[in-house]
Amino acid sequence: MIVSFTAILLAQLLGEALARAVGMPVPGPVIGMALFLAFLTLRDRWRQASARLLPPPLVDGGVENAAKGLLAHLSIMFVPAAVGIVGKLDVLASHGVALAIVLCLSVTLTLAATVLTFVAVSRLIARRDASRT
C-alpha cells in the first residue's frame, strides 16, 4: 500500500515539476498520468528485470489495486471544490437562472455533439474496413 501510493505520488510530483519547468498548459496530475502509463508499459516490456528490481507491490498487481481503490471513490473528491459554490452566491443570485440555463444547454449540446461524432466516425471506419475485406 505504502509502496503503491509512493509510486503514484511520485508520478504526480514529477508531472507537477515538469509542468512548471516547461510551462505547459496541462495540469501536473495529467502529465503524471502519462508518466505512470509509460512506467506500466516499460515494466511489462522488461518483465523479468522489473520482477527482480522493483518492490513486489509494483509488479504483483498491488499498485493496480491501489489505483482502482482511489478511482472507486473519485466522486467524493469533487465535493470540497463544489461546495465553493456557496462562496459565489452573490453572482449566482444576480445571474443564477440565466447561468443555469446556459450551462445546461451548453453541456447537453456538447454531450450530444461529442457522442454523435464518436459514433459516426467509428461506424464509418467499421464500414470501410468491412468493404475492404
Place this chain on the structure above:
Amino acid sequence: MSGDFALWVYLSRTPLLWLTVTLLAYAVADRFFQAAGRHPAANPVIHSVWMIGLVLLVTGTPYPTYFQGAQFVHFLLGPATVALAVPLYERRETVMRALLPMGAALVVGCVTAMGSALVFARLAGIPYDVMLAMAPKSVTTGVAMGIVEALGGDPTLAAVLVMMTGMAGALIVTPLMRLLRIEDMRARGFAAGLAAHGLGTARAFQVSEVAGTFAGIAMGLNAFLTAVLVPVAVSFLR
C-alpha cells in the same frame, strides 16, 4: 451555554470537524444514491454539496475555514488523476483501436463546449467577466482556473462554473444517451469526460469501467485543447 459555544469555537477551527462533515454528508448521500437504484438524479456529489452548503450557511462558516478540513479529500484528486493510467493501460488495445473517433469527437466536442457557452451566454445577456470565466467550463478545475486567470478573469468564479457544469453533465448524461439510443460505452464515456470533466468521469465509472476509461482520456485531452483554444475564442468576443 457559553461552554457549548467554546466547544463550537474550538471545533469549528480544527480540520477534523469539516473533514468529518464532508465524509458524513457524502456517506448519507451515497446511501441515498444506492437506495435510489443509482439513479442519476440522486448523484451523491450534488446532494452532499447542498447539505454541506446549508451547514456552512446556517453556522456562518466561511468557505476557507471549511476547506481547511476538506482539503484532505480534495488533495486525493491529484493521485486519482494519475491512477487513471491503470484502466487506460489495461484497456490500451480498445483505446488504440478508437484513436480516429476520439480525435474527431475531441475537436467537435471542444469547439461545441466553448462556442455554445459563449453564444448562449451572450444571448442571455450575461456580462463579459462572467462569460470569460465560463469559456473553459468543461475542463478540469485546475486548468480552467489557470486559463481564466491568464486572461484576466475571476478564477474562483471559473471554478464554480466548472463545478456547476460537472454536476449538470453528470445529471444529464445517462438520460440523454438513452434518448439518443447510444449503446457504445466508449462513446458515452468519452462524451461524459469531455463535457463534464472529472464529475463526468466519476459518473462514467459508476456506469461501466470502459466508459470511465474513455472519460478519463477525454478529460485529459480536452484540458489540453481547451487551454490552446480558449484565448482564440475569447478574442472573437471583444
